[in-house]
Amino acid sequence: MKKTPPTFTLAGIVGGSSEASAARRDVLRGIAASVVSAVPIMLMAGKLKTQRHIAKVTNAERDKLKFLAYVDIDVHHGDGVFYAYEEDPDLVFADIHEDGRYLYPGTGREDETGKGAAKGSKLNIPLKPGSGDPEFLEAWPRVEQHLARFGPEFILFQCGADGLRGDPLAHLNYTSAAHAHAAQSLLDIAMRFSAGRLMAFGGGGYGRNNLARAWSAVLDEMVARKTSASKTQTNAQ
Ligand SMILES: [Zn+2]
Numbered sequence: 001m002k003k004t005p006p007t008f009t010l011a012g013i014v015g016g017s018s019e020a021s022a023a024r025r026d027v028l029r030g031i032a033a034s035v036v037s038a039v040p041i042m043l044m045a046g047k048l049k050t051q052r053h054i055a056k057v058t059n060a061e062r063d064k065l066k067f068l069a070y071v072d073i074d075v076h077h078g079d080g081v082f083y084a085y086e087e088d089p090d091l092v093f094a095d096i097h098e099d100g101r102y103l104y105p106g107t108g109r110e111d112e113t114g115k116g117a118a119k120g121s122k123l124n125i126p127l128k129p130g131s132g133d134p135e136f137l138e139a140w141p142r143v144e145q146h147l148a149r150f151g152p153e154f155i156l157f158q159c160g161a162d163g164l165r166g167d168p169l170a171h172l173n174y175t176s177a178a179h180a181h182a183a184q185s186l187l188d189i190a191m192r193f194s195a196g197r198l199m200a201f202g203g204g205g206y207g208r209n210n211l212a213r214a215w216s217a218v219l220d221e222m223v224a225r226k227t228s229a230s231k232t233q234t235n236a237q
Contacts, residue, residue: 067092069152071143073136073182074160074203075170077108082122089118092150094143096136098163098172099126121150132165132173137181144185151193157186160203161214168206176217183221198222 069092070085072078077097085091093114100106114122123146125139147155159182165173183200190198200218205211 065153066090067150067152069094069147069150069155070158071095071147071155071182071186072097072158072160072203073163073179074158075163075167075172076103076160076204077105077124077126078158079105079107082108082112082124085118086112086122087115087118089114089121091118091121092147092152093122094125094146095123096125096127096139096143098131098170099128102129103170127172129171130173133175133178136163136174136178140181140185143182144189147189147193152189153194154197155186155190155194155199157183157198157200157218158203159183159200159214159218161205161207161211162203164205164207164210164214166207167210169204174214176213179214180217180221183218187221187225 067090070078070081072081072093072095075098077100078093078095081091082093082095085093095108097103097108100108108124108126110124110126112122112124113120123142125142127135127139159179161167161179162170163172163174163178164176186198187196190196200222202211202215205214
């Protein structure tokens with residue numbers, strides 16, 4: 001019998017690359033059985049640690065999976081991942097962030113789409129300061145279309161909370177509805193292409209209330225999907 005990784009346990013993980021590696025293995029094992037046993041996993045980790053881990057994940061899984069997707073809605077451009085894989089055509093990258101002319105690290109221009117064989121595999125969508133849910137929701141279908149073009153077999157979701165209104169470091173005005181929408185959409189895409197393989201990472205966020213709102217919104221979507229998948233599985237037995 002395949003082991004099903006418990007979402008609620010993994011939600012408590014903080015950082016720790018060994019726990020994250022174990023979680024990654026669980027995703028692969030748990031999902032291998034069938035689509036209905038697909039269990040998304042939530043991990044909380046600091047942004048730099050997350051980026052290093054993602055690099056490890058992508059390298060470690062490269063032998064088993066062809067296209068990996070990294071989707072980043074943290075307010076900062078995911079430069080650590082982007083530049084590490086800028087020339088790698090198998091890492092599908094999509095990042096919505098505050099325009100680098102106004103915020104660290106200053107990268108992630110729209111015309112940065114990957115280099116060489118990887119050209120076109122990277123999508124950067126910078127938003128002007130003051131942008132909120134309407135701008136996010138308007139941009140999001142481009143992320144969906146980008147992922148659908150490649151059909152990733154494993155999705156890494158960096159759901160930083162620092163794009164929410166009131167973050168002390170940044171200047172966007174999302175509500176947690178943006179995070180909920182992204183999570184719902186990625187769950188759909190994961191079920192369609194990746195047998196449900198989706199790992200979410202907390203990322204940045206510098207107001208505790210915003211962290212709670214954004215990450216709870218993502219986790220709620222995952223738990224809801226897991227619950228409905230479990231019911232489907234139970235009914236089918
Ligand atoms: Zn950030």
